[in-house]
Amino acid sequence: MTAEPGERPRQPRPEDLRSHQWYGTDGLRSFSHRARTRQLGYLPEEHLGKPVVAILNTWSDINPCHMHLRERAQAVKRGVWQAGGFPLEFPVATLSETFQKPTPMLYRNLLAMETEELLRSYPVDGAVLLGGCDKSTPALLMGAASVDLPAVFVPAGPMLPGHWRGTVLGSGTDMWKYWDDRRAGLIGDAELAELENGLARSPGTCMTMGTAATMTAAAETLGMTLPGASSVPAVDSGHERMAAASGRRIVDLVRTGLRPSAILTRAAFQDAVATVLALGGSTNAVIHLIALAGRCGVELTLDDFDRVARTVPVLADVRPGGRFLMEDFHFAGGLPGFLTRLLDVLHLDRPTVAHPTLREQLAGALVHDPEVIRERDRPLADEGGLAVLTGNLCPDGAVIKHIAADPRLLRHTGPAVVFPDYRTLQRTIDDPALGITADHVLVLQNAGPRGGPGMPEYGMLPLPDHLLKQGVRDMVRISDARMSGTSYGTCVLHVAPESYVGGPLALVRNGDPITLDVPARTLRLEVSDAELTRRAARWTPPPAHHTRGYGALYGEQITQADTGCDFAFLARKGDTPDPYAG
Ligand code: FES
DSSP states (O other): OOOOTTOOOOOOOGGGSTTHHHHTSSSHHHHHHHHHHHHTTOOHHHHTTSOEEEEEEOOOTTOGGGTTHHHHHHHHHHHHHHTTOEEEEEEOOOOOTTTSSSOGGGGHHHHHHHHHHHHHHSSOSEEEEEEOSTTHHHHHHHHHHHHTOOEEEEEOOBOOOEEETTEEEOTTHHHHHHHHHHHTTSSOHHHHHHHHHHSOOSSSBOSSSSHHHHHHHHHHHHTOSOTTGGGSOTTSHHHHHHHHHHHHHHHHHHHHTOOHHHHSOHHHHHHHHHHHHHHTOOTHHHHHHHHHHHHTTOOOOHHHHHHHHTTOOBOBOBTTTSSBOHHHHHHTTHHHHHHHTTTTTSOTTSOOSSOSOHHHHHTTOOOSOTTTBOOTTSOSBSSOSOEEEBSTTOTTOEEEOGGGSOGGGSEEEEEEEEESSHHHHHHHTTOGGGOOOTTSEEEEOSOSTTTTTSOOSOOSOOOOHHHHHTTOOOOEEEESSOOOTTOOSSEEEOOSSOGGGTOGGGGOOTTOEEEEETTTTEEEEOSOHHHHHHHHHHOOOOOOSOSSHHHHHHHHHBOOGGGTSOBHHHHSOOOOOOTTOO
16 A cells, blocks of 8 residues: 555555554464454454554663653554554664673674664554664664554653752763863762762663754654654653554554655755754764665665755754753754744655655744854854865765864874774773874774774773873864764764775874864874875784674675765665565
8 A cells, every 4th residue: 555645544454454464364373363363352353444543662671762662652552543553563672872781883783773673564554663862763764664654653751850059960061071081180079979860861862963863853853753753851740641642653654554665865954954954963964874775775875964964054053053952952943943043955755654745744843042043143062063174085975073072182193092992992092102182193003993893982992091181172082983972073984995994094103193184174194195005905804803693794795984884784775575465
């Protein structure tokens, strides 16, 4: 069953539903499925023939950002029942940014695979996706896009603001800041214990414009959530209402047959890129949006980000780049209000899960606080929140969140101090024998997609103790790693190709001059081509991290940062037959 974008819901015949192949046909298997439905406690004659909605729930005891999703799944079910659907909850892998090591990025594609295969292999007509902690958003959307069944995303929502001694704390951002103060000897055990109590006060995702807030805003801009859903605080009663409304909406989407492929178009991705940049959002969005676009057959490149970044200013005065937190953003108008600041760059005639067009979706949206959501002529920064660099140190590109950097360092030449891996860096960074000064450029190797493995968020390399005590708070840092969206500093990230596969980053040696020039968008290793060729000839690949299991599959299939770090066999074009088709 398919429909044109914007078509109004109609009641499908039961035999039009995909789930009918499991339940409604005349044969042994349907007989068995109906018997087992009775075993689940349902009467097939009452429930079957309705749209079957899978609620994919990333709730887990280990994931504080999703701890409320167990209750929210009940609200979604309520909405599905109200609209005449049949809800079934499926637990799926949780990707807890805080606890999962070496990094949840190692498992983003695993959750995407699980999402796709689970939806394909069960009698499902549509899905509601519950997630929000960093990688869970792109993973769920990538899976849903690949299986291309109607889907609505329910963002977990930001946690309450942090508090400490009258100061409002932001997730991640203030953790790094006060940890540096601790290392500099400025705060003691008592203060640290108080900070532990005040940093994360409720369920929900990080309440700064980190990766979670950036990616859920991207999901809303793409058109995969209800309007305003991405910033509703996790513990606000409005969050439960949004979850129930999402349950009602997915039943309508099944009836109209509006699928992700009609929503996730190049125009939608262009709008998501503009939004992420105008929010001053996380650099991780570059990787995730390129990967998601790849699943949709849409070509999205680093150049798209850099081109748009030069035309769209940063308008969200939200930490880490600005002053406020996500709750302030929500009450200032949330994403619908924010998007009214970008009407001239958005594609307003494309559909969303909620409305036939984005134009209709934004009708009536308002900004209530221009301090939080700035006017176009009073931006936080004149250019979008990140820059794409090229040069002989990053032939396939690198990324820097320059609005979170010390402006003095955006044009800088300094000698390299090279760390071959993160453990070595942790062990030696404070060693006075290294003679590190504030002018040095810290270089971390082997922290990329394969080298990390999983491209951990090591990119905000710690500064040496003795410099922190002198008051130094930023230096130029370069790696093939990622950086938390809540981090800050002059950190060049996502260097591609990565050092682990022999990219030029692998050839840097202590003392080599490196020039960063963000206005010119370049990153250069000031070493002759002849010398680099000599070094490359002597370079040998490091041993594989994993020789069996999922890690081995990951190592064989993972693509580089500039193409989204998807698995090659998932990103490529091809057919996957529906299990009952034919
Ligand atoms: Fe889950 Fe930040 S740790 S969103």
